[in-house]
Amino acid sequence: MTTYEPVIGLEIHAELQTKSKMFCGCSAAYSEAPAANTLICPVCTALPGAMPVVNQKAVEQAILVGLALNCTINPMNQFARKNYFYPDLPKGYQISQYDLPVASNGWLNILAGTDPQRIRVRRAHLEEDTAKLFHHDRHTLVDYNRAGVPLLEIVSEPDMHTVEAALDYATRIRAILRYLGVNSGDMEKGVLRFEANVSVRPTGSSELLTRTEIKNLNSFRALTRATAFEIQRQTQIYQSGAEVVQETLGWNDLKEMTISQRSKEEAHDYRYFPEPDLPPLEINRAWVEQIKSELPELPEMREQRLIMQFGLTVNEARLLTSDKALADYYEKTVSLSKSPVKTISNWITGEFLRYVNDMGLDLEHLPFPPEHLAQLVDLVTAKAINDNTAKEVLAGMFKTGQSPETIVKANNLGQISDQDALELVVAQVLNDNPKEVASYLAGKQTVFQWMMGQVARLTRGKADPQVARKLLLQALEKARISK
Amino acid sequence: MPPIIRVEEIDKYTGQDVTVQGWVYNRTDKGKLVFLLVRDGSGFVQCVAFKGDLPEAVFDQLTRLPQESSVIISGPVREDKRAPGIPGGYEVGVREIKIVQFAGDNYPMALKEQGVDFALDNRHLWIRMPSQWAILRIRATVIAAIREWFEQNGFINMDTPILTPAAVEGTTTLFETEYFDEGKAYLSQSGQLYNEADIMAFGKVYCFGPTFRAEKSKTRRHLTEFWMVEPEIAFCDLDQLMEIEEQFVTHIVKRVLRERMPELKSIGRDLSKLEKIQAPFPRISYDEAAKIILEIYDKETDPEKKELLKFEWGMDFGAPHETELTNLYEKPVFVYGYPTKVKAFYMEPWPDRPEVCKSVDLLAPEGYGEIIGGSERMSSYDLLLQRIHEHKLPEEAYRWYLDLRKYGSVPHSGFGMGVERTVSWICGNEHIREAIAFPRTIKRVYP
Structure with missing residues (x-):
């Protein structure tokens, strides 16, 4: 049977973090609005005669994103009217950009399998968000607080061929937006939304077959589930000898399936035309250069730096830089700790992240500062506590927010490396287990590990394994001689 | 004489009469047919001589034509999926053939297995x-x-x-x-x-x-x-x-x-x-590559291979190390x-x-x-x-x-x-x- 490979392109709608809306002075902080329809004015409610004015900050942020995605910043921008009728847009059109967007022809490197792949970014353009609709049984309520909030739409070329690649691309875009400080990446608040264009084709062919567009994917989970579902659905259609129909689909999270919304409209259905109320927007080189000089260190650059600075592997560095807050936390811990970098990296990428993920914590609001993590790792390095104890202490830190030293003292968790104390424990183990001692002396080496386990049990895991080992060996040798 | 073509472009001449100048790489006799695999420098093409198309003396010579004989052949190009050659898939019907040189006997690189040194001596x-x-x-x-x-x-x-x-x-x-x-x-x-x-x-x-x-x-x-x-x-x-x-x-x-x-x-x-x-x-750093090599070294059980993979930070990579890295x-x-x-x-x-x-x-x-x-x-x-x-x-x-x-x-x-x-x-x-x-x-x- 013919096998099919997916062809995926993504459109990412990112709300920009500006103070005011795209074309008026209303606050854009709609999620903190006191009530519905309080952050509105004649412009965003489309009263006759109200004139839009472009938000400079939004344009700057769009340029910043364009530069971070290796795009060409177009010196001449034009806003355009995208005409459609729906209550979420009182004007009867959305001000968007059509043939002259802010940025075009960029790229972003992702990882497809073991090897990197370059995903081309077709364009990034500015537009305005729509009002929120609240559907009830017999009526619908409209909140215009969100209407007019600046949106940046980032459109990729159909360069992704696995669900994993699409996920990696989306994840990296989100990280970049967060690094740039133009979007919080808070998916639950809907500040970042995906649309996936999906088609399949016979493996090895380079043609593009009919695609469908899945709208309003509001989480990474929805993105991966919906594209995977759609790939399978289209493959089955072709395998049964039928044809895929071009249409717009919605994703039903509960039923876990895509649902047809409408047959796909073409660009010309929207009757795009230049926005007569806004003159063309010129972006001169000096402005672009100025914004370029403000570009912060981006995930990929930071990854490169950490690899050489701390001898990390690509995967470690990628994990640590995937979130700005995590990378900051890591670097701060390294600078505060006296332990080898490798030990710190292992703790953060291992136990630490496991707790963060399990507890669903926000990396920007952790229960304890990097100082505490540095202390914990240093306690292990100094052998004041062993690995197992440290894991317990870390659990306590996440629970209580107390410093590791406080927890160690309060629970008497310090590692026992005191010779006299451990000698007593070792003597007790030998005394209590004459059979095992005999079998060890008879040559059964494996019993030794069991006896180490007994020492650990009696000290509740606090014995310094190296000291304990040495003392146990000495005691067993003595027993051999006296036998 | 029809136009002289290059075999690598033969697909452009389907149905036309062309001339191919080259050397006989291989010959197969099938009674009334002789198949010549001719190379012209740009490719290899099968030329088919049919007894009825050629004077008897000429056809007779073809049945004895040794490898590497230089020839000028004219005739029509036919598409035929089965025809061997590089690019292959086309053949030339032999309507005219001029034998420039009837190659000498005992061609050293005749179509048989040769040792490497022998081949290099006859590079x-x-x-x-x-x-x-x-x-x-x-x-x-x-x-x-x-x-x-x-x-x-x-x-x-x-x-x-x-x-x-x-x-x-x-x-x-x-x-x-x-x-x-x-x-x-x-x-x-x-x-x-x-x-x-x-x-x-x-x-x-x-x-x-x-x-x-x-x-x-x-x-x-x-x-x-x-x-x-x-x-x-x-x-x-x-x-x-x-x-x-x-x-x-x-x-x-x-x-x-x-x-x-x-x-x-x-x-x-x-x-x-x-x-x-x-x-x-x-892109991987040398530090990471070294780490990978050491991990592979630890896992290797064959003592001979293990010896070849010996490595410590600071060494340059040898061929066995590079092989392991590129396989990833x-x-x-x-x-x-x-x-x-x-x-x-x-x-x-x-x-x-x-x-x-x-x-x-x-x-x-x-x-x-x-x-x-x-x-x-x-x-x-x-x-x-x-x-x-x-x-x-x-x-x-x-x-x-x-x-x-x-x-x-x-x-x-x-x-x-x-x-x-x-x-x-x-x-x-x-x-x-x-x-x-x-x-x-x-x-x-x-x-």
Whole structure:
């Protein structure tokens, strides 16, 4: 049977973090609005005669994103009217950009399998968000607080061929937006939304077959589930000898399936035309250069730096830089700790992240500062506590927010490396287990590990394994001689 | 006489009468039919002679025509999927044939199994065989693609001298010759130092020529004369260099895939492997590569292999290490940030980590290993002088090279790519000596 490979392109709608809306002075902080329809004015409610004015900050942020995605910043921008009728847009059109967007022809490197792949970014353009609709049984309520909030739409070329690649691309875009400080990446608040264009084709062919567009994917989970579902659905259609129909689909999270919304409209259905109320927007080189000089260190650059600075592997560095807050936390811990970098990296990428993920914590609001993590790792390095104890202490830190030293003292968790104390424990183990001692002396080496386990049990895991080992060996040798 | 065509373009002449000038590579007699596989330099095509089409004396001669006889054949081109040849799928009906020379008996490279040494002794004839012919055609396209890419990207070709006064490092691997009253001169191993002077005048340059290595210790699988292309770029750091390298290699592979498909197929190359060669390539640090090698070493159970994989941080990678690393990826992989000790004196140290330098090797997949070595060059006068002293090099000989850091020094980088290694990888051929028409090894200067 013919096998099919997916062809995926993504459109990412990112709300920009500006103070005011795209074309008026209303606050854009709609999620903190006191009530519905309080952050509105004649412009965003489309009263006759109200004139839009472009938000400079939004344009700057769009340029910043364009530069971070290796795009060409177009010196001449034009806003355009995208005409459609729906209550979420009182004007009867959305001000968007059509043939002259802010940025075009960029790229972003992702990882497809073991090897990197370059995903081309077709364009990034500015537009305005729509009002929120609240559907009830017999009526619908409209909140215009969100209407007019600046949106940046980032459109990729159909360069992704696995669900994993699409996920990696989306994840990296989100990280970049967060690094740039133009979007919080808070998916639950809907500040970042995906649309996936999906088609399949016979493996090895380079043609593009009919695609469908899945709208309003509001989480990474929805993105991966919906594209995977759609790939399978289209493959089955072709395998049964039928044809895929071009249409717009919605994703039903509960039923876990895509649902047809409408047959796909073409660009010309929207009757795009230049926005007569806004003159063309010129972006001169000096402005672009100025914004370029403000570009912060981006995930990929930071990854490169950490690899050489701390001898990390690509995967470690990628994990640590995937979130700005995590990378900051890591670097701060390294600078505060006296332990080898490798030990710190292992703790953060291992136990630490496991707790963060399990507890669903926000990396920007952790229960304890990097100082505490540095202390914990240093306690292990100094052998004041062993690995197992440290894991317990870390659990306590996440629970209580107390410093590791406080927890160690309060629970008497310090590692026992005191010779006299451990000698007593070792003597007790030998005394209590004459059979095992005999079998060890008879040559059964494996019993030794069991006896180490007994020492650990009696000290509740606090014995310094190296000291304990040495003392146990000495005691067993003595027993051999006296036998 | 119908127009003379090149066999590689035969698909354009279906149904027309054409003339093919070439040599008989193989002959099969089938009673009233004689099949001649004729090579014309651009391809191999089947020519079919039917007894009824030709005077009896001529047809009779054809049934006795030995391999390598030179012929001029005219007749119609027919499409036939079964017809052998390169590209194949077409045949020429023999309506007229002129035998230019009836080849002599006992052709040494007749179609039978030959030992490698025997084949190399007859290299002047061996290059006529399809496999060797295909590899050398691909080599020519690789070289054309190299020049094309540089031309398209603003590089100027600079020819650097082959007779040079001193080595970059040591003289043990140099071919030396008397040079009049000036003492000794040596055959070049690299044009890089001269290119560093060139870029301060031209920005982006490349040199392309033969380089020479007199390493007695090396096996006969190494060439003593091989071709190397060496670009050098002003205002270019290590990251930018890697980007240039991956674009460059992608371009070469793409053009070979576009133009040399019949040749690649004729030597049985797995094309899916080449189709994956698209920038960007994976990049790993030497630290990570060392970690990977040590992990593989720990897991290896075969004592012989384990011995070969022995490694510790600070060593250069040997062929077995490179093989293991490249097996992890489908694309060529960059390994960057090598220990300063195993690399040349002129490489820029890593900021805050002087024990490693801004060097990068590109390792070809499928175990082929290093095809490119490059680095960001040292741009500080004081540091370079210090290194020259540390390496006990004669300061006087490097005065001009130091001057480059005195007058308008800039960050600059460059690399060298071995043509034969690259061709071997693209062809999927393990013998580097087959990637050049007349190989020179320590055991061979004939023919």
